[in-house]
Each structure stands twice: as structure tokens, then as C-alpha cells.
Amino acid sequence: MATPYILALCGSLRSGGFNKKLLDLAVAEARSQGAEVDVVEPKSLGQLPLYDQDVEAKGWPPLVKELRDRLGRANGLLIASPEYNSSIPGGLKNLIDWVSRPPERLFQEKWAAVMGASPGVFGTARMQPHLRQVLAQVGVHVLPAQVHMPRAMEAFNADGSLKDEARRKEVAALVTTLVTRLKG
Amino acid sequence: MATPYILALCGSLRSGGFNKKLLDLAVAEARSQGAEVDVVEPKSLGQLPLYDQDVEAKGWPPLVKELRDRLGRANGLLIASPEYNSSIPGGLKNLIDWVSRPPERLFQEKWAAVMGASPGVFGTARMQPHLRQVLAQVGVHVLPAQVHMPRAMEAFNADGSLKDEARRKEVAALVTTLVTRLKG
Amino acid sequence: MATPYILALCGSLRSGGFNKKLLDLAVAEARSQGAEVDVVEPKSLGQLPLYDQDVEAKGWPPLVKELRDRLGRANGLLIASPEYNSSIPGGLKNLIDWVSRPPERLFQEKWAAVMGASPGVFGTARMQPHLRQVLAQVGVHVLPAQVHMPRAMEAFNADGSLKDEARRKEVAALVTTLVTRLKG
Amino acid sequence: MATPYILALCGSLRSGGFNKKLLDLAVAEARSQGAEVDVVEPKSLGQLPLYDQDVEAKGWPPLVKELRDRLGRANGLLIASPEYNSSIPGGLKNLIDWVSRPPERLFQEKWAAVMGASPGVFGTARMQPHLRQVLAQVGVHVLPAQVHMPRAMEAFNADGSLKDEARRKEVAALVTTLVTRLKG
Numbered sequence: 001m002a003t004p005y006i007l008a009l010c011g012s013l014r015s016g017g018f019n020k021k022l023l024d025l026a027v028a029e030a031r032s033q034g035a036e037v038d039v040v041e042p043k044s045l046g047q048l049p050l051y052d053q054d055v056e057a058k059g060w061p062p063l064v065k066e067l068r069d070r071l072g073r074a075n076g077l078l079i080a081s082p083e084y085n086s087s088i089p090g091g092l093k094n095l096i097d098w099v100s101r102p103p104e105r106l107f108q109e110k111w112a113a114v115m116g117a118s119p120g121v122f123g124t125a126r127m128q129p130h131l132r133q134v135l136a137q138v139g140v141h142v143l144p145a146q147v148h149m150p151r152a153m154e155a156f157n158a159d160g161s162l163k164d165e166a167r168r169k170e171v172a173a174l175v176t177t178l179v180t181r182l183k184g
Numbered sequence: 185m186a187t188p189y190i191l192a193l194c195g196s197l198r199s200g201g202f203n204k205k206l207l208d209l210a211v212a213e214a215r216s217q218g219a220e221v222d223v224v225e226p227k228s229l230g231q232l233p234l235y236d237q238d239v240e241a242k243g244w245p246p247l248v249k250e251l252r253d254r255l256g257r258a259n260g261l262l263i264a265s266p267e268y269n270s271s272i273p274g275g276l277k278n279l280i281d282w283v284s285r286p287p288e289r290l291f292q293e294k295w296a297a298v299m300g301a302s303p304g305v306f307g308t309a310r311m312q313p314h315l316r317q318v319l320a321q322v323g324v325h326v327l328p329a330q331v332h333m334p335r336a337m338e339a340f341n342a343d344g345s346l347k348d349e350a351r352r353k354e355v356a357a358l359v360t361t362l363v364t365r366l367k368g
Numbered sequence: 369m370a371t372p373y374i375l376a377l378c379g380s381l382r383s384g385g386f387n388k389k390l391l392d393l394a395v396a397e398a399r400s401q402g403a404e405v406d407v408v409e410p411k412s413l414g415q416l417p418l419y420d421q422d423v424e425a426k427g428w429p430p431l432v433k434e435l436r437d438r439l440g441r442a443n444g445l446l447i448a449s450p451e452y453n454s455s456i457p458g459g460l461k462n463l464i465d466w467v468s469r470p471p472e473r474l475f476q477e478k479w480a481a482v483m484g485a486s487p488g489v490f491g492t493a494r495m496q497p498h499l500r501q502v503l504a505q506v507g508v509h510v511l512p513a514q515v516h517m518p519r520a521m522e523a524f525n526a527d528g529s530l531k532d533e534a535r536r537k538e539v540a541a542l543v544t545t546l547v548t549r550l551k552g
Numbered sequence: 553m554a555t556p557y558i559l560a561l562c563g564s565l566r567s568g569g570f571n572k573k574l575l576d577l578a579v580a581e582a583r584s585q586g587a588e589v590d591v592v593e594p595k596s597l598g599q600l601p602l603y604d605q606d607v608e609a610k611g612w613p614p615l616v617k618e619l620r621d622r623l624g625r626a627n628g629l630l631i632a633s634p635e636y637n638s639s640i641p642g643g644l645k646n647l648i649d650w651v652s653r654p655p656e657r658l659f660q661e662k663w664a665a666v667m668g669a670s671p672g673v674f675g676t677a678r679m680q681p682h683l684r685q686v687l688a689q690v691g692v693h694v695l696p697a698q699v700h701m702p703r704a705m706e707a708f709n710a711d712g713s714l715k716d717e718a719r720r721k722e723v724a725a726l727v728t729t730l731v732t733r734l735k736g
Contacts, residue, residue, distance in 0.1 A: 013236035046239075050230040050275040051268070052197035084235070086321040086497070087314060088271065090278025091234040097268045121518060125493040126321075129454070130271060130314055132688060133681045136696045137270040137310075144688045150489060270681070305702060309677040313638070316504060317497045320512045328504045334673060381604035414607075418598040418643040419636070420565035452603070454689040455682060456639065458646025459602040465636045494689075498639060498682055505638040505678075 004035035004182035007074035011081025011092035011116075013046040018117040018152035021160055022171070023080035026115065029175040030078065035182065037078070038070055051097040064098045068106060071099050076182045077112035077140065078175070083127035088134065100138045108139035113178040115147040115171070117155070123148030143181070145174050188219035188366035191258035195265025195276035195300075197230040202301040202336035205344050206355070207264040210299065213359040214262065219366065221262070222254055235281040248282045252290060255283050260366045261296035261324065262359070267311030272318065284322045292323035297362040299331040299355070301339070307332030327365070329358050372403035372550035375442035379449025379460035379484075381414040386485040386520035389528055390539070391448040394483065397543040398446065403550065405446070406438055419465040432466045436474060439467050444550045445480035445508065446543070451495030456502065468506045476507035481546040483515040483539070485523070491516030511549070513542050556587035556734035559626035563633025563644035563668075565598040570669040570704035573712050574723070575632040578667065581727040582630065587734065589630070590622055603649040616650045620658060623651050628734045629664035629692065630727070635679030640686065652690045660691035665730040667699040667723070669707070675700030695733070697726050 008027050012019045020042055027037045049061050060068065071077075081092055099106055112135055116124025125148055132142045147170055149155055155162060162168045192211050196203045204226055211221045233245050244252065255261075265276055283290055296319055300308025309332055316326045331354055333339055339346060346352045376395050380387045388410055395405045417429050428436065439445075449460050467474055480503055484492025493516055500510045515538055517523055523530060530536045560579050564571045572594055579589045601613050612620065633644055651658055664687055668676025677700055684694045699722055701707055707714060714720045 013234060014238045017237070043236075046234040046236050048234070050197060050232070050234070050278065051273065052227075052230050052275070053201070054198045055230075084277075084281045085284055085318045087318045088277065089235065090274045090276075090281050091236070092274075093268075093272065093277050094234065094274025097274050100269055122490055122493045125490045126317075126497060129494060129497075129681075129685045132685065133310075134269045134271050136684060136694070139696045141693065141696060142688070144691050144693060306674055306677045309674045310681060313497075313501045313678060313681075317500065320500060320510070323512050325509065325512060326504070328507050328509060381602060382606045385605070411604075414602040414604050416602070418565060418600070418602070418646065419641065420595075420598050420643070421569070422566045423598075452645075452649045453652055453686045455686050456645065457603065458642045458644075458649050459604070460642075461636075461640065461645050462602065462642025465642050468637055494685075501678075502637045502639050 002075060002182060002184050004076055004179050005074050006030055006035050006037045006076040006078050007071055008037050008039040008078045009092065010042045011079065011089045013042045013091055019080040019082050021156055022115055022117045022149060023078065024160060025162065026078055026080065026171055026175050029172050030179055033176065033179045035179050038074065040067065045091045045095050048094060048098060050094055056101065067095065068099050071106045072104065075110055076178055077110055078178065079112060080115040080117065081124065081127060081131065083116060083118055083124040086126040087130045088127055096134060105139060110140050111178060111181045112140045112142045113174050114142060115174065117149035117152035119151065119153050121150045123150035143174065143177055145177055147171055147174050186259060186366060186368050188260055188363050189258050190214055190219050190221045190260040190262050191255055192221055192223040192262045193276065194226045195263065195273045197226045197275055203264040203266055205340055206299055206301045206333060207262065208344060209346065210262055210264065210355055210359050213356050214363055217360065217363045219363050222258065224251065229275045229279050232278060232282060234278055240285065251279065252283050255290045256288065259294055260362055261294055262362065263296060264299045264301065265308065265311060265315065267300060267302055267308040270310040271314045272311055280318060289323060294324050295362060295365045296324045296326045297358050298326060299358065301333035301336040303335065303337050305334045307334035327358065327361055329361055331355055331358050370443060370550060370552050372444055372547050373442045374398055374403050374405045374444040374446050375439050376405055376407040376446045377460065378410045379447065379457045381410045381459055387448040387450055389524055390483055390485045390517060391446065392528060393530065394446055394448065394539055394543050397540050398547055401544065401547045403547050406442065408435065413459045413463050416462060416466060418462055424469065435463065436467050439474045440472065443478055444546055445478055446546065447480060448483040448485065449492065449495060449499065451484060451486055451492040454494040455498045456495055464502060473507060478508050479546060479549045480508045480510045481542050482510060483542065485517035485520040487519065487521050489518045491518035511542065511545055513545055515539055515542050554627060554734060554736050556628055556731050557626050558582055558587050558589045558628040558630050559623055560589055560591040560630040561644065562594045563631065563641045565594045565643055571632040571634050573708055574667055574669045574701060575630065576712060577714065578630055578723055578727050581724050582731055585728065585731045587731050590626065592619065597643045597647050600646060600650060602646055608653065619647065620651050623658045624656065627662055628730055629662055630730065631664060632667045632669065633676065633679060633683065635668060635670055635676040638678040639682045640679055648686060657691060662692050663730060663733045664692045664694045665726050666694060667726065669701035669704040671703065671705050673702045675702035695726065695729055697729055699723055699726050
């Protein structure tokens with residue numbers, strides 16, 4: 001039986017965004033279930049250079065190296081991301097592009113849980129299929145269960161908890177499924 | 185009858201990449217048909233900050249402002265992009281994310297031609313549906329015609345021309361369709 | 369200046385479904401703007417055989433032939449479809465598969481407006497990207513404008529009109545854009 | 553440890569198609585590894601009625617009932633499908649639409665391996681993302697590993713075996729992964 005070790009990623013770079021709040025709830029839940037969770041600070045995604053083969057040829061930029069190492073230690077992924085123009089935010093995609101580069105196949109055989117919050121009514125319904133496709137492409141098992149959080153502006157209490165008990169249970173169930181998988 | 189004014193974008197940031205070569209051929213063709221073409225230097229995509237609402241709140245970064253202005257002057261788009269992990273490169277998506285932000289709807293009602301070159305056999309067959317969806321989402325008319333260039337390493341002569349005459353005609357036909365549309 | 373001639377298709381086969389109601393409103397609007405509209409009876413999609421090359425080899429089944437002829441006369445398409453399992457209903461896809469077969473390229477260069485109604489909150493947000501991709505693949509210009517109708521059970525008055533005036537205007541605007549395009 | 557019980561589906565309805573040949577190879581491999589495999593005869597997909605809520609309201613058509621029962625007995629899925637117009641064939645999608653209907657959630661928690669053969673160069677590269685999305689939507693764990701068979705007309709020997717040893721190993725590896733998962 002493996003110890004669950006999860007890398008937590010947020011697709012929105014701003015401070016205090018909905019997706020970071022949603023991710024924080026899921027992270028707390030995962031820790032309460034015995035998982036170790038390494039949360040990538042959203043601003044650090046913004047400090048990554050944009051993927052460029054000429055840059056790569058000079059060696060991994062330090063932050064790329066660091067994030068590759070951190071993913072390498074994890075066996076699970078927890079991702080909360082907004083939807084930009086019906087797809088994956090460029091910043092999150094850029095991280096995946098860097099970390100997926102050979103020689104190691106760092107994403108291979110990891111398990112991922114995907115969530116998304118949006119201010120509108122769709123709750124990232126169009127981003128998630130793209131993100132799931134990209135993750136599968138790099139060898140990740142993405143859990144079929146989906147968490148969509150539409151109208152995110154009204155979803156949270158001032159203390160960061162969710163107003164809607166059904167949604168809270170949905171997040172907890174997704175995390176439970178992930179942690180259970182990782183425990184094998 | 186409008187004058188065709190095309191912004192040309194490359195999804196690969198490296199110098200001398202296949203997609204830049206492919207774009208250059210399409211740009212030359214468009215100019216030979218009377219279009220004005222503004223080519224965005226690939227490295228400048230890499231100098232864009234990653235989209236972050238906290239950054240946006242302080243005003244457009246200078247390069248974002250410049251690229252918004254350049255798109256604003258165009259009525260057409262010519263894009264050649266690689267496929268990263270079966271989808272849009274983070275750098276190209278990041279540009280679209282910045283330029284699509286309100287208040288102006290800068291992409292709205294523009295026409296776009298999409299091409300893609302890859303070293304493998306699929307020639308960006310999975311990237312293009314994502315890019316087309318994103319462009320439609322921001323209001324662009326994407327031409328249905330598709331140019332896929334698989335095995336890009338063997339596709340070009342030393343002078344940058346295409347070895348395969350059928351492919352050369354395919355690129356020319358796509359550009360002709362775009363320029364004709366823009367002339368109205 | 370061409371006369372708009374539109375083939376109207378419904379992705380739901382049942383009688384009195386939401387998408388048929390939505391289509392009927394759009395059809396009435398198109399006719400009020402001078403377009404000729406040929407509405408395919410939803411049940412006739414259900415009478416099509418499933419596409420099978422062995423069946424095709426014996427010649428077009430009569431209903432396939434009829435629908436190919438009807439599409440051949442049109443220069444525009446108006447489609448309202450539900451979302452089944454986050455994608456295109458099999459029945460609508462089957463129709464497209466039959467009608468897209470060579471030798472004629474019957475979809476080529478036609479213009480299409482896509483709408484979708486669903487009982488849930490997403491309003492076909494995941495079906496539409498798939499349908500748009502398929503239509504582009506067969507050469508259709510799909511209008512970027514989108515009409516999503518979530519919570520369709522509560523959307524209509526008893527007389528078939530829409531309760532929400534903003535939605536009514538959205539449908540009318542989509543139809544106006546299509547008819548204007550077809551008039552050239 | 554569970555006994556692997558696999559339902560095998562072919563997205564092409566014609567007799568002797570490439571995808572049926574590809575499926576047959578995978579089925580033989582699965583059986584050689586101890587799995588029980590129930591192969592759905594391709595023509596039976598063509599005998600299914602197209603999904604229509606009015607038909608469903610009268611009770612499951614006999615063939616729908618039969619296929620629901622057969623899926624209910626399986627814990628794995630093996631699918632080989634062509635690509636029609638860059639997406640899932642209508643016939644295969646129609647089967648999924650019928651079998652995914654409540655009250656039972658028959659696809660839930662099953663594991664699937666997806667393959668695809670095409671006469672062209674893409675080998676179903678655009679169909680597979682759609683099929684994977686649909687299967688995930690109904691609760692299936694789709695293995696990330698992909699088998700694409702382009703230029704299918706030249707791929708098989710007269711006895712149905714594959715000419716290319718690398719491809720043969722790729723199919724065997726996919727089946728091994730599936731069977732191993734099912735054995736838990």
C-alpha cells in the first residue's frame with residue numbers, strides 16, 4: 001500500500017481566486033485523509049518562462065527543474081482550473097508542456113482529479129475535456145468524476161468554506177476517490 | 185472592397201522552427217496576392233507575461249498593449265502552430281488569453297487560416313480542433329480548410345521551399361481563400 | 369445576391385422535444401426574414417439506417433437519397449440539438465455521416481447556425497464543440513455565435529414562445545446573422 | 553482478484569473492415585491472457601433503433617436490452633473504431649447513448665482500451681479524443697495508452713495478422729494493460 005503524495009495545481013495565477021479557494025478545500029480534505037500534499041503556489045506558474053526549445057536546449061530553467069522534481073515525487077495530481085476562451089489557461093498548459101518533456105515521463109501512470117470554478121454558468125464544462133485529453137496524452141489516469149463549480153462568485157462563505165453542502169460533498173467524494181486510488 | 189491586412193502568428197517560439205518556415209511561405213504567398221501582413225516575431229510571444237488578473241489590474245503590460253493594437257489593425261489571421269501534448273502550445277494560448285480580454289472584442293469577426301507542422305505523423309491533427317474551438321469562442325471565423333504538415337523534418341528544401349508540390353499548392357489555396365474572403 | 373435556403377435539423381428524435389421547439393422558433397424567424405426553410409421531420413432521422421459501407425455499396429437508401437437531395441438544394445443549415453453523454457447524439461451524427469459521403473461534397477461552403485437546449489445547466493456546452501468540429505471537417509462555415517439553452521424544461525411558455533426575452537433576442541440575432549450571410 | 557470479462561465493440565458495421573480485424577487480434581490476445589471476451593457482432597449495432605425518448609418510453613427494444621445485459625456482465629471494454637468526419641461513428645455513439653441510459657449506470661467504473669484504424673494518415677487521431685471524452689462522461693476509466701493504425705489498407709497480411717511487428721506489440725501491450733487492470 002502506497003502513501004498518497006499529491007501535487008496540487010491551480011490554473012489561475014491571481015491571488016485569492018476561486019479556483020485556489022476550491023483547491024484549498026480539496027487539499028485540506030486530502031490531508032485529513034492521510035495524504036501528503038505539495039501545493040504549487042499559483043504565482044510560481046507565472047514565473048515560468050514560456051516553453052521554447054531554444055531555452056530548453058540550454059538546460060532546465062531552475063523553476064522548471066524544481067517543478068519537475070516536485071511532480072516526480074508525487075503519485076497523484078489535484079487540479080483546479082478556470083476556463084479561458086473555452087479551453088485550458090495558457091499558464092497551466094505551459095507548465096504541463098515543460099514538465100512533460102523527456103527524457104523522464106513524469107506524468108506517466110499518475111492519477112489525477114480535475115475540478116474547475118467559473119463565474120459563469122458552465123463551470124469550466126468546456127475546459128475540462130481539453131485538460132483531460134492533454135493529461136491522458138501524457139499518460140495520466142484522470143478520474144472520470146467531475147467537479148464543476150459555476151457562479152463561483154456566490155459559492156463561498158467569507159471563511160472559504162462552500163455555501164452549498166451538496167457541492168462540499170462532491171469535492172470530498174472526488175478527493176476520497178483519488179486518495180483511495182493512490183493507496184492502491 | 186476591403187484591403188486584406190493579416191496578422192501572422194507562429195505557435196512555436198524557437199528560431200528556425202518548422203512552423204515558422206511554413207508561416208513564412210504562407211506570408212510570402214499572401215503578400216504576392218496583395219495582402220498586407222504583419223508577422224509577430226515568435227520570440228516576442230515568449231516575452232509576454234503569463235496571464236494573471238492581478239497583472240492585468242495594473243494595466244496592459246507594454247507588449248500585451250502592442251499586440252492588442254496590432255491585432256486591432258488586422259482583419260485576418262494566419263496561424264501556424266505545433267501540437268504540444270495533443271493541444272495548443274501554452275505560449276500561443278497565453279497570447280490569445282491576453283488579447284481576447286475585454287473591453288474591446290479584438291478577435292470578433294476576423295477571418296483565420298490555421299496550419300500546423302509536426303515532426304510526427306499526425307501533423308497537428310489534435311491541436312487544430314482545440315485551436316479552432318478557441319478561436320470560434322472569441323468570435324473568429326476559422327476557414328474550414330485545413331493544412332496539416334506531418335514529418336516536417338523532411339518537408340523543406342534548404343532554401344525554405346517545400347519539397348512536395350501538392351503541399352505547396354495546398355498552402356497557396358488556403359492563403360488564396362483567406363485573402364479572397366478579406367477582400368470581401 | 370442569393371436567396372437564403374435553409375435546411376433545418378433537430379438532433380432530438382422525440383415528438384415535442386425542447387430542441388424541436390427551439391428550432392421552430394428559429395425557423396419562424398428565418399422565414400419572417402425572407403428565407404426559405406426546409407424542416408427535416410425529427411422522426412425521419414430515426415428511420416435512417418445506421419451508416420454501413422455494405423449498405424452504401426448497394427446504392428443510397430431512399431431516405432438517404434432524399435436527405436442528400438434536400439441538403440443539396442440548401443445554402444444554409446440551422447441545427448438545434450441536445451447533448452448526449454457530452455457529445456453529438458448518435459442519430460444526428462449518423463445523418464451527417466451519410467450525407468457527407470462522396471462523390472458530391474454536399475456540406476462544402478454552406479453556412480450553419482448551431483443551437484442547443486438541455487434540461488441541465490450546461491445547455492449543450494460540450495456537444496457544440498464536437499458538432500462544430502464535425503461540421504468544419506465536412507467544409508461548413510459554422511457561425512461563431514452560440515446559443516445555449518440550459519434548464520429547457522422551464523424555458524418555454526405553453527404556446528411555444530420563450531419566457532426569457534433576452535434568449536428570444538439571442539435566437540433572433542443568430543438567425544439574422546445566418547440569413548444575412550446567405551444573402552451575401 | 554477478479555476475472556477479466558471484456559465486451560468487445562467495433563465502430564464499423566461493414567463485414568471484414570479494418571477495425572474488426574484489429575479488434576479480432578486484440579480479442580485473441582486477451583483470451584490468450586485468460587480473459588473472457590464477448591464480441592458484439594458489428595452488424596448488430598446497425599440493427600439498433602436510433603435513440604428516441606419516445607421509443608425508450610415503451611420499454612427497451614429487445615436488442616438494446618440484450619446489449620445492456622451484456623455490458624452489465626463485463627468489467628472491461630475493448631473498442632476499435634474508425635473515424636467518421638473527425639469524430640465517433642453515429643452507430644457506435646448510438647449504442648453508447650442507449651446503453652448509458654438510467655436507471656443502471658452500466659458503464660460506471662469499467663475499464664476501457666481504445667484503438668482505431670483508418671485508411672488515411674491520422675489513424676483516428678481526432679476520433680479518439682471524442683470517444684475518450686464520451687466514455688469518461690459515462691464513468692469509464694479509459695486507459696491513457698493509445699493505438700492508432702493509419703494506412704490500414706496496407707497493414708494486414710492475408711491471414712489477418714499485422715505486417716508490422718511494432719504495431720503487433722503495441723496492440724498486445726494495450727491488451728496486457730487492460731487485462732492486468734481487470735485482474736486488479
